[in-house]
Amino acid sequence: MVRFVCLATCNLNQWALDFEGNLKRIVESIKIAKEKGSTYRVGPELEIPGYGCEDHFLELDTVTHSWEALASLIESGVTKDILCDVGMPVIHRGVMYNCRVLIYGNNVLLIRPKLHLANDGNYREPRYFATWKREGEAEPHALPANLVAVCGGQRETTFGDAVLCADDALIAPETCEELFTPRAPHIDLALQGVEVISNGSGSHHQLRKLSQRLDLIKNATAKAGGVYLYANQRGCDGGRLYYDGCACIAVNGEIVAQGAQFGLKDVEVVTATVDLDQVVSYRCAVSSLREQASCTTKPRPQVRISPPFSLTSPSPFTSPAAAAAVALAASAVEGSAQPIKPYVPLPEEEIAYGPASWLWDYLRRSGGSGYLVPLSGGADSAATAAIVAAMCQLVVEAVAAGDVQVAADMRRIGNYGTDEVLDSDPKQFANRIFVTLYMGTVNSSAETRRRSESLAGEIGAYHLSFAIDSVVSAIVSLFQVVTGKLPRFRAHGGSGAENLALQNIQARCRMVLAFLMAQLVNWCRGRPGFLLVLGSANVDECLRGYLTKYDCSSADINPIGAISKEDLRRFLVWGSKALGLPSLMSVVEAEPTAELEPFEEGRKPQNDEDDMGVSYPDLSIFGRLRKIQRLGPVGMARHCIALWKDRMSPSAAAAKVKHFFTYYAINRHKATVITPAYHAESYSPDDNRFDHRPFLYNVRWPWQYKQIDQIAAEAEARLAKDKL
DSSP: OOOEEEEEEEEEOOOTTOHHHHHHHHHHHHHHHHHTTOSEEEOOTTTTTOGGGGGGGGSHHHHHHHHHHHHHHHHTTTTTTSEEEEEEEEEETTEEEEEEEEEETTEEEEEEEOSSOOOSTTOOGGGTOOOOOSTTOEEEEEOOHHHHHHTTTOOEEEEESOEEEOSSOEEEEEEGGGGTSTTOHHHHHHHTTOOEEEEEEOOBOOTTOHHHHHHHHHHHHHTTOOEEEEEEEEEOSSSSOOEEOOOEEEETTEEEEEOOSSOSOSEEEEEEEEEHHHHHHHHHTOHHHHHHHHTOOSOOOEEEOSSOOOTTSOOTTSOHHHHHHHHHHHTTSSOSOOOOOOOOOOHHHHHHHHHHHHHHHHHHHHTOOOEEEEOOSSHHHHHHHHHHHHHHHHHHHHHHTTOHHHHHHHHHHTTOOTTOOOOSSHHHHHHHHEEEEEEEOTTOOHHHHHHHHHHHHHHTOEEEEEEOHHHHHHHHHHHHHHHSOOOOOGGGTOOHHHHHHHHHHHHHHHHHHHHHHHHHHHHHTTOOSOOEEBOOOOHHHHHHTOSOTTSTTOSSBBTTTTSOHHHHHHHHHHHHHHTSOTHHHHHHHSOOOOOOSOOOTTSOOOOHHHHHTSOHHHHHHHHHHHHTSOOOHHHHHHHHHHHTTTTSOHHHHHHHHHHHHHHHHHHGGGGGGOOOBOOOOTTOOOTTTTOOOOSOOOTTOHHHHHHHHHHHHHHHHHHHHHHO
């Protein structure tokens, strides 16, 4: 008997607590899977309520509504003749679990709780759920009354770590984090003879993370054979994370089908026709696998699918074309799906299209009518503007490809008339929904003004350029009236405190004016709605605290707040061609400067790296050592003295580390009010979700700095001795 089967996985753009919308997308994905000839469909983790419910999981309403949605799903009849694997929270014996619920027709076959929870970085699953600690065990679970009514009187199902038994295959699920664990369930499942393993995931985007995930998916079946279905959310479901899809199917260590990582499509179904006998052949050919599989003494309990079900029998709802394709594969004319080379985008592409997709979701779900960016002519605000340009390009492309949902969102957000034709030019669409502001002062240069205007023109943004000196002067004059003192810049004989205060006034005035414009520009243009203000402080400046509290870094959201300066520079170079924005090159070539101080003859113009006392590449190193390598001041000093031994003396390296930690400690309080940023980098200093640390430090670090000085002195002594 030849066992060819069409299997389906999917990317779904779910939204926390949007039960109606989430159910609609689940139903659509199942319909598409059936039309393509699939007999098994797997969806993302917690797809019914949405993964990002956070403390709403502690509300019984969330669980109740999940059961209600599941009942509606079964009652719709869409689950007839297809095995469906959906994610939702379930309370069993008074304990809440993160579960996979497997249904066939109107039968709930198995509720499989998660064995290993994510509890690091952005994830706090044990705050809401418990793990199922009895591996390989299952027990009865009473179904709620509303399920009993739609399940033909079925009153209980199996709850626990079990395997589904079809007439022609064994099937079992695992969930997200379990793929990443050292002793992953899929190994034991494969040794037990399970041919098809699914993983409903809620995995977020992070720069350069996709390769690791794909390697794990391939390795899940490379060692022990099998078919692995990976499903994921794709989109912004209500927070800082962007779930980056890339649903895929692997067979015996090779990817045979892959969905998109980024995009605006709410539902994407990925299918592949595979030969389950290839799995058996693969396993039988490996001696060590045979030996270990033969030692399995306590296999997981098996739940027989009822009524009788065969994975290899196409659904009667299959489209004629899909049925013909499956038959063609089974006839050996086509054969099963062949391995493909997985697509892994460049980091520059990730920066363009991950935040761009996140921005579109945020915009359409917030009810806003567009975005506003204070465009200074510098690298950070230019990068933010370029990402909005990428968003506009994605929207126009999706509409041209026939995406009805994107077209409806575009019409509403862009305030198009009922019969008005949607713009096919991204620049025209940008002019409707994107406003840029150049807010100059006497300290601003003609070069930054020109760069700002040029980039806005290439994007198509509605651009306003104006001076804010009158506003700044009014505030300084008020201060003088109240105190009798007139602060002066350092260039004019003022103190350091006066100089810094006068810089901060300019920065904070820009923030106030940006929000004013965001509320009223559409009104001025005769259009309804409001704009969301985008911030543009990069991760390195947030880490160092090189920003004014409540300046233009304070915004509604920030698409680049977890992206390093070095990555942003590479993105600007890439975007100058790939996004059709040549002005970005002039931004890259310019010196980074805040332009908040008067220019002095004979003195170097204000420069960001000079102001910070550390370069952007070094800040990236400090950020990774602090967060990813978990090094404190002393550990970092040891590392950097060795790292920079050919670049500087031990004392200089130690001084650089001390300088960083001093200013990091002084400015950590800024992280508590930092604008919510797209999470893209593993060393983000986001205090609210990702990087939990104090914000009041002893900035002198006396114990630590004493040891650093001693380490540096010993290193200097060794160097001196070696020279003798």
